[in-house]
Amino acid sequence: MKAELISVSSSLLTGVSVNDNAAFLARELSAMGVSLTQVVMIHDDSEKLKAAVKTAEAEAELIILTGGLGPDDNDIVKTTVSDYLNKPLVLDEATQNRIITYHKNSDLVMPKNNQLQALTLLDSVPLENVTGLALGMFYQSDSHSYLLLPGPTDELIPMFNEHAKPLLIEKRLKKHHFSDHVIRLFGLTMAQAQHDLGDLLGQQDDGFIQLYPDGLEIEVHLATHHKEKKKANQQLESLKEKVTDRVADHIIGHGKTDLPHLVRELLIDQDKQITGAESLTGGAFLSRLSSLFEAGSIFEGGIVTYSSRVKNELLGVSKQTIKKYGVVSAECAFEMAEKALAKFDADIAVSLTGAAGPSSLEGEIPGTVWIGIAQKNKKTFAKIFHFGYKRNLNRDYSVWSAFNLVRQVLLEEEIADIVHKS
């Protein structure tokens, strides 16, 4: 099936907003085997919208419209589509009641035209908006399907996932069962992943595989569909195996759980507390920890020791170590981690020290970073990394590599190329 997306919003054409909806829908449609042929962004203009729908109908069976479902004068999508398809708008009572209740429970006075958001095309399936007020809808004519979604991304995503996607699968992919899965990779670039998995990518006979960057991690999206649920699941398992065979060393998890969230789960499961002593990353590792839900159950604090003086006076790294080995060294990483472990009375302590850049430090080129791990009753170790020349990318890679080391430690995985404290 082919689809075309029409994004209706003047704010996209003045650059006030970025079209994140297009990227989200493109991914979802690709995984479902729907080919997105074109995206058009137009102003809030009825005549332009009609022309765009007409053009899209010539090419695609599924027409997706985003934006323009609100109560304002420039929200022209519903009335325009109603006019174009010659289908009147009718009131969806459940939504009308939601809108009235929402305003009763808040200090806001309900503008009279707010109930326009409860209107839907006759014979369409209304799509509930759990994070906003404007109703979405799905309408099928003899030849085409029309999906109308709200513009705000935080309304569009849940509406698509919870209502539109199942409908599309049921109505358009007809009785096909749809199975999907995400494998998470870390420690390789997009180019490397594309090289390793290249011939498997895209829509193939046995399913769909695609790579998407998610910060420093890479998501491998897998999807299959088949008339029989069992077959769809079998094919999915086979795709998982194919991918795992190629990139096993880089798999750090599955689904939506990124490294910090995974580490949080492991720490909670093992009832362990973590701390950190940071030099080049200056608090970025601790900040990420503390951003996690219920962070207080996994850590009590940590220290940022950017200068050598503070490493020595406030953390207790010996002057001799700094003088003899420098701060970009395994020895400094060992001591930072061990002192932090003791000071903050944690079960595991991470230290980060190195040259963030853009200049070299102690003769070490930018991107040279030592990460140390100290644990109660276990041997302290450190690992060296060579990231690159970009200061803030080096800091990000350092933080993510630290989370990955903690993951490996908590899972008792063997870790390559580490130096143990003698």
Added chain:
Amino acid sequence: MKAELISVSSSLLTGVSVNDNAAFLARELSAMGVSLTQVVMIHDDSEKLKAAVKTAEAEAELIILTGGLGPDDNDIVKTTVSDYLNKPLVLDEATQNRIITYHKNSDLVMPKNNQLQALTLLDSVPLENVTGLALGMFYQSDSHSYLLLPGPTDELIPMFNEHAKPLLIEKRLKKHHFSDHVIRLFGLTMAQAQHDLGDLLGQQDDGFIQLYPDGLEIEVHLATHHKEKKKANQQLESLKEKVTDRVADHIIGHGKTDLPHLVRELLIDQDKQITGAESLTGGAFLSRLSSLFEAGSIFEGGIVTYSSRVKNELLGVSKQTIKKYGVVSAECAFEMAEKALAKFDADIAVSLTGAAGPSSLEGEIPGTVWIGIAQKNKKTFAKIFHFGYKRNLNRDYSVWSAFNLVRQVLLEEEIADIVHKS
């Protein structure tokens, strides 16, 4: 003048990339008084591209194409446009030499088709690519202008700013001088800023004013053009005054310098060192400081005291203070800041303590945050903030508000609603 943008890239239609170029160009064109009528994203397909250019020509005088200028088989833009306009491609020797030199100076072997990137349309103005290899170009027919730009955003932005924008101003806005300026706001929402400046926004007779969010700051973009440079500048000054009259209390700076960078400049100018003690933000303030270029000249370190125990044992906040006033209190903020100032031997210390959420803390609702400031030989003070219910947004607001307080202190501005330590 009207413009249409055609983004040529299959990766946009599979969701592998997001169309940031469209948002960037939309902003730039708006400020220049060029109206962007439509954006179309299409696959790397010659026939589709020709059709899209033809459609665009009917509506707009300026056709901008992004992507498809590289050396690969699917980079079809130059050959397609050459064919469509019946203009042969010719070699730009300067670019060819750049490509050869680039490969000589690296370990990379030059693929033979890499010199395709040095081809340009006959009679076009070639546009140098300072961050990549593919040449851009600007071509004018009797009726239309065609601007071909590379797909990677880090190549497109400098090429547009340094080459395409001056050309458009010269060739299309004819002898008009173009002046622009950015005013930075903080401490109000987009909705408030739109309310305060509403009637001034958009393209008016005397110039252009538009609001764009930049993280938690808001950029007010101002632009004027006039045949006489002096007049353009005068009009710009008048726009600045109009905006300043409305939102003076929220102006935190000008141009591209955001709050952390501004604070960095002020600290360096005043030869001062900063530190921080963080509870709810857990290192996010220190991390931001350490991300700045040459951070070592403005700070040596700081401490993350997430739990009450660590606040007491490692920072030295008295148990009595915590017991009597709680950790979400001016008193706790005073002590955290003063202890950090002494420990890290800085000139100014910031403390952050409060309820990040989603749950309440000590009966204080999420988003209740005290920020304290201690300085050598000055009275310690703190200010209370009420942000909202979203945990990570509360943390971000806290960090940015801390930078704003430091800015106000360093500029010796009067700060409203603060509590001094008695």
